[in-house]
Amino acid sequence: MKKFKMFLLLFVLMSAVFTGSNSLYAASKSITITGSTTVLPIAQMAAEAFMDIHEDISVSVRGGGSGVGIAALIDGRADIADASRPIKTKEIMLAREKGVDPYANVVARDGLAIVVHPDVPVDSISIEDLKKIFTGEIENWKDLGGPDKAIVTISRDYSSGTFEVFKELVLEGAKVSDGALMLASNKAVATTVSITPYSIGYIGLGYLSDEVKALKVDGVVASEETVRKGEYKLARPLFMYTNGEPSGIIKTFMDFVFSPQGQGIAMEVGFVPVK
Amino acid sequence: MIKEKLFKYLTQAAALCSVVFLFGIIFSIFKEGYAIFAEVGFFKFLFGKSWHPTHYPPEFGILPLIISSLVVTSGALIVSVPLGVGSAIYISELAHPKAKEFLKPLVELLAGVPSVIYGLFGMAFLGPFVSRVFGLPIGLNAFTASIILGVMVVPIISSISEDAINSIPRQLREASFALGANKWETIIKVVLPAAKSGVISSVVLGFGRAIGETMVVLMVAGGATAIPRSIFKPVRPMTSAIAAEMGETTMGSSHFHALFGIAIVLFIVTFVLNLITEWVMRTKGRNGT
Numbered sequence: 239m240k241k242f243k244m245f246l247l248l249f250v251l252m253s254a255v256f257t258g259s260n261s262l263y264a265a266s267k268s269i270t271i272t273g274s275t276t277v278l279p280i281a282q283m284a285a286e287a288f289m290d291i292h293e294d295i296s297v298s299v300r301g302g303g304s305g306v307g308i309a310a311l312i313d314g315r316a317d318i319a320d321a322s323r324p325i326k327t328k329e330i331m332l333a334r335e336k337g338v339d340p341y342a343n344v345v346a347r348d349g350l351a352i353v354v355h356p357d358v359p360v361d362s363i364s365i366e367d368l369k370k371i372f373t374g375e376i377e378n379w380k381d382l383g384g385p386d387k388a389i390v391t392i393s394r395d396y397s398s399g400t401f402e403v404f405k406e407l408v409l410e411g412a413k414v415s416d417g418a419l420m421l422a423s424n425k426a427v428a429t430t431v432s433i434t435p436y437s438i439g440y441i442g443l444g445y446l447s448d449e450v451k452a453l454k455v456d457g458v459v460a461s462e463e464t465v466r467k468g469e470y471k472l473a474r475p476l477f478m479y480t481n482g483e484p485s486g487i488i489k490t491f492m493d494f495v496f497s498p499q500g501q502g503i504a505m506e507v508g509f510v511p512v513k
Numbered sequence: 514m515i516k517e518k519l520f521k522y523l524t525q526a527a528a529l530c531s532v533v534f535l536f537g538i539i540f541s542i543f544k545e546g547y548a549i550f551a552e553v554g555f556f557k558f559l560f561g562k563s564w565h566p567t568h569y570p571p572e573f574g575i576l577p578l579i580i581s582s583l584v585v586t587s588g589a590l591i592v593s594v595p596l597g598v599g600s601a602i603y604i605s606e607l608a609h610p611k612a613k614e615f616l617k618p619l620v621e622l623l624a625g626v627p628s629v630i631y632g633l634f635g636m637a638f639l640g641p642f643v644s645r646v647f648g649l650p651i652g653l654n655a656f657t658a659s660i661i662l663g664v665m666v667v668p669i670i671s672s673i674s675e676d677a678i679n680s681i682p683r684q685l686r687e688a689s690f691a692l693g694a695n696k697w698e699t700i701i702k703v704v705l706p707a708a709k710s711g712v713i714s715s716v717v718l719g720f721g722r723a724i725g726e727t728m729v730v731l732m733v734a735g736g737a738t739a740i741p742r743s744i745f746k747p748v749r750p751m752t753s754a755i756a757a758e759m760g761e762t763t764m765g766s767s768h769f770h771a772l773f774g775i776a777i778v779l780f781i782v783t784f785v786l787n788l789i790t791e792w793v794m795r796t797k798g799r800n801g802t
Contacts, residue, residue, distance in 0.1 A: 275760075303760035329763055390650045395736070396567045397761040397768065405567070413568050416577075416739035419653060419747045422731055422757045426636075433641050434651055 267487055268296045273307020273320030274399055275423070276442060277476050279507040280346060280495070281320050287503065288494045295487050304399045311479055312338050317488055319479040322348070322399030339482045344512055345495050346504040349443040349465040350404060350472040353431050353450040358438070360384045362454040365471060368408050371438060374415030379436060391418040392427055392439035400424065403474040404440055440472075444508020465510045476509065542780060546773030549573060553767075558774060564738045564749075566758065566768040573771045575778070577740045581748035582724055582779075584741055585658045585734060589723040592663025594716055597670025601712075604671070605678045606700055617675075624668035632732030635661045640733060647745060653735035655748045661729050666719040673718060677711020678704060714790040721786040725779065727752040751775050 271281050278301045285297035302310075307319035312333045325333075325340050333340050352363060360382055370376040371389055380386045393414055394401040405414070421427050427439040432449035443460060446452055452460050455472055464470035484492040494500050501511035550558055553573045561574015600620060604613050639661065640652030647656075681704055689699040705712065735747020736757065755772050762768045 303762075305761050305763045309764040326763060328766060332765065388650050395757040395761070396565070397758040399761060402567065411569065413565055416563070417737050417747075419651065420736035420738065420749065420757065422736075422753075426732070429636065430653065433637075434644070434653075436650060 267294060268298065269318065269488060269491055270298050270300075270310075270316045271318040271320060271478070272300045272302055272310040272316040273318075273479075274304040274322040274476070275301045276322040276348065276399060277320035277345070277478065279444075280476070280504050280509065281318075281478070283503045283507060284491075284495050284500050287499060288491055291494070292490065295490070297491065303397075305397065308340070308479060311340065311481060312336055314338070317480065318491070319477075321477040321479055322474070323402045324475075324477065325479060340479045341482050341484070343478045343480060343484065343492055343495075344475040345478050346476045346501070346509040346512055347465055348474050348476055348509050349460050349462075349470055350400070350407070350440050350474065351443055351446050351460040352438065352440050352453045352455055352472070353428070353446070354438045354453060355431055355435050356449070356451045357435055358384060358451065360453065361451075362457060364456055365408055368455070369410065369412060372404075372409060372414055372418060373412045374417060387436045390434050390437035391415060392430055392434075392437055393418045393420050394424070394427060394440070395420050395422055398422075400440070400442065404472075407472050407474070442508065443510070446508075462505070462510045473510075475512075539780070542773050542776045545770060546777045549767065549770040549774040552770070558771070559778070562740060564754070566762075566771055571767060573767070573774075575751070575754075575771075575775055577738050578749055578751045578754050578775065579778070580740055581655070581734070582750040582752070584655050584744060584748060585662060585730060585750050586720060586723045588655060588659025588744060589662035589666055590716065590720060592660055593666040593670055593719055593723075596663070597667045597715070597719065598674050598712060600667070600671045601674035601678055602700060602705075605675045606704065607696070620668050620671050623664070624672075626665075628665065628726060628728040629732075631661050631665055632729045635729065635733035649745050651735065651747060653733055654746055655734060655741055655744045658730050658734040658748070658750075659744070661733055662723045662726055665726065665729065666723050669722055670715045670719045673715035674708070674712045677708040677715070680711070681707045710793050714793045717786050717790045717793070721783045721790075724750075724786075725752060725783055727756050731756050751779050755779075 271285065278299070281299045285299050289295065289297055304321040304323050307316060307321055308325055308329050310316035311319035312329065313336070319340075325342070330340060352368060354360065358379065360379065363382070367376065367382060372391055372393065376382065377389055378386060379389055394404070419430070421430060424441045424445045427441050428445045428447065428450060431437045431439045443462065443465065446460070455470065458464050458470045460470055460472070465473045478492065478495065480488055480492065496513050501513050504511050553561070558573055558575060559579070560576050561572065562576050563572040563574045564577055565572040600616070604616050604620070608616060635657055636653070640657050642652065643649065643654070643657045644652030685703055685707060686699055689703040694702065730750045731753040734750055734753060736749045736753060737747040738749050739746070741748045755775055758768070759772050762772065
């Protein structure tokens with residue numbers, strides 16, 4: 239009896255070791271994703287759902303920013319670079335030097351919502367007036383039919399992908415006003431606008447809440463529907479850059495991101511699906 | 514014998530590690546940062562009035578950032594020196610031993626609060642409060658950041674000053690009392706002058722801590738790059754510019770090098786401050802006591 243127990247114990251231990259090592263070998267295929275914090279929620283949730291289906295592939299996801307992601311792709315430290323802006327010429331040149339060929343996969347679209355403090359009695363704004371506000375040409379709400387109150391302009395930081403897109407779509411090469419507050423995240427902008435009377439800022443669609451009021455831009459409401467239809471003008475693509483056209487397990491992952499389930503994830507975290 | 518030698522070498526290696534780290538850091542920030550001085554020019558970088566790193570053409574003048582850092586740090590010292598030195602005097606000279614036992618760890622606990630919590634507090638409570646009280650459009654500004662930084666620096670100034678005051682020999686005070694001075698006169702005219710070097714170095718260290726603090730100013734100072742015309746304007750200290758912009762910038766770009774350039778400036782400032790502290794502690798300390 240004692241011998242039998244020992245045998246049983248040995249058997250259990252052995253099987254534990256074997257199954258353990260099995261899953262270890264199985265997960266040896268891995269994908270590394272780094273980059274934009276805007277794309278991060280999609281990448282993270284997609285990676286989790288993907289690993290539930292493909293137990294033999296492990297996907298690790300990191301943030302850091304669009305620039306960090308693209309640099310990691312170029313250095314070969316990442317298989318996929320998340321970016322909330324298109325890759326720059328300088329980065330493409332750097333990549334070519336190292337034999338990397340960045341390939342853009344647009345995985346979702348994001349709308350930039352223009353938000354104001356709920357008490358601001360303005361409901362709609364033109365892109366032209368937006369530009370004037372953010373370059374400092376208009377400094378008072380009365381110029382836009384509001385009360386005689388100074389406008390508190392809130393922007394994202396100079397190197398954020400969100401700022402880059404805003405710069406391109408709204409400022410059109412003009413300089414952002416020196417007096418604008420430059421904050422470090424979408425969340426910080428949303429919070430600051432919600433607690434600062436007479437403030438205006440811009441955030442990703444996913445960060446909209448009841449605490450801020452979204453303005454119509456050129457008469458169009460910011461929503462998933464208007465972004466998808468191309469009616470809302472302040473919209474941008476979100477990228478996952480790969481080295482060349484995706485192949486192998488990276489293709490398997492990208493296919494998952496583009497599948498109805500993957501696109502559903504993008505929608506769930508507040509973005510607009512592309513497929 | 515071998516054990517003893519082994520122990521000596523192990524500890525020696527540990528000590529050398531710090532040196533290696535220090536030189537590694539110096540080497541890497543200078544290596545990445547010098548390019549911007551070559552590209553923009555030393556004076557144009559330090560005294561340029563416009564910071565628009567991602568504009569085309571970019572402008573890399575960090576004067577607004579330097580002024581922002583100095584404004585916020587000076588403001589912090591205005592708050593923290595009276596509070597810090599005052600509490601040091603109270604704790605070491607006046608407080609009942611029971612009160613001392615209670616107060617001292619409490620002040621030190623203040624030093625242990627993570628800076629992000631100070632930042633949250635400033636963003637959610639002090640900022641809106643300041644804007645209401647002063648009728649300002651925005652509460653995230655140099656004034657709010659100064660107050661929070663000031664409170665953060667209090668424990669540093671307080672504990673180092675207190676050590677200095679404590680180290681003044683009892684005889685000095687007794688001599689003063691014997692000459693007919695009361696407690697107030699003794700503290701102001703005898704104890705504080707004798708502890709001068711320690712108090713001064715606590716302030717310099719506090720300055721270094723405040724100018725290097727990142728999280729709080731990132732969250733509370735507002736981040737505007739205009740040269741501030743008053744302390745109620747949002748500002749962008751050097752540390753917050755680095756922290757906010759590094760993550761998304763293109764590695765190897767001029768902007769990237771410029772951020773390292775700021776790091777060099779910041780490093781030199783804190784390095785010089787530390788040297789001053791050392792110098793005050795050594796020379797003045799010997800003469801003073």
